[in-house]
Amino acid sequence: QVQLVQSGSELKKPGASVKVSCKASGYTFTNYAMNWVRQAPGQGLEWMGWINTNTGNPTSAQGFTGRFVFSLDTSVSTAYLRISSLKADDTAVYYCARGRRPTLTGTYYFDYWGQGTLVTVSS
Amino acid sequence: DIVMTQSPESLAVSLGERATINCQSSQSILYSSSNKNNLGWYQQKPGQPPKLLIYWASTRESGVPDRFSGSGSGTDFTLTISSLQAEDVAVYYCQQYHSTPPTFGGGTKVEIK
Numbered sequence: 001q002v003q004l005v006q007s008g009s010e011l012k013k014p015g016a017s018v019k020v021s022c023k024a025s026g027y028t029f030t031n032y033a034m035n036w037v038r039q040a041p042g043q044g045l046e047w048m049g050w051i052n053t054n055t056g057n058p059t060s061a062q063g064f065t066g067r068f069v070f071s072l073d074t075s076v077s078t079a080y081l082r083i084s085s086l087k088a089d090d091t092a093v094y095y096c097a098r099g100r101r102p103t104l105t106g107t108y109y110f111d112y113w114g115q116g117t118l119v120t121v122s123s
Numbered sequence: 124d125i126v127m128t129q130s131p132e133s134l135a136v137s138l139g140e141r142a143t144i145n146c147q148s149s150q151s152i153l154y155s156s157s158n159k160n161n162l163g164w165y166q167q168k169p170g171q172p173p174k175l176l177i178y179w180a181s182t183r184e185s186g187v188p189d190r191f192s193g194s195g196s197g198t199d200f201t202l203t204i205s206s207l208q209a210e211d212v213a214v215y216y217c218q219q220y221h222s223t224p225p226t227f228g229g230g231t232k233v234e235i236k
Binding site: 007044045046047061062096097100101103105106107108109110111112113114115116 | 154156157161163165171172173175178179184199214216218220221222223224225226227228229
């Protein structure tokens with residue numbers, strides 16, 4: 001069965017960096033894009049971007065450029081999200097989500113999700 | 124960006140009764156080549172990740188109970204839970220995948236009356 005297993009919760013100080021991992025199993029990792037979605041405390045869902053698991057080419061949404069970096073290690077079927085220069089308002093649950101793109105002109109919906117990683121930024 | 128607007132923000136329904144959630148997109152999300160709508164619905168229970176319920180506005184994901192149904196076209200969509208069960212208490216989100224960036228509605232919280 002398809003599983004996305006994320007790394008555990010993190011508590012970081014402002015200005016630090018964090019790297020969240022997402023290990024996929026139960027399917028061919030390079031057949032599906034990996035997306036990242038943020039959910040701030042008590043808030044809705046916000047798409048951060050995606051990474052092409054064949055080429056490693058990342059695409060970030062507006063507002064998630066610069067400090068947010070998506071990467072891969074295909075040898076272990078794992079995607080990563082690194083956030084640098086952390087701020088208090090980066091406090092959120094970060095999800096990886098497998099993307100399905102059913103049309104050439106459209107974008108992704110998300111059929112499997114990781115369990116989420118809570119990143120708390122506090123001094 | 125396509126803006127997705129859900130209503131109501133919350134609703135309380137008695138067990139066994141119907142729950143109806145609305146979602147409106149700021150522009151049409153109809154994929155003309157297939158006459159299908161690029162819309163998904165998700166269920167998020169407390170402390171859990173979202174779960175895909177429906178895609179193409181009305182196609183249930185494998186394993187989703189048939190009390191969940193989706194309808195609508197163009198800009199106006201509905202998720203219906205035909206007979207609310209206790210395990211359906213959750214926040215429900217719609218999401219368009221018509222154009223980048225994919226965007227979500229603000230969510231509708233469903234509770235038991």
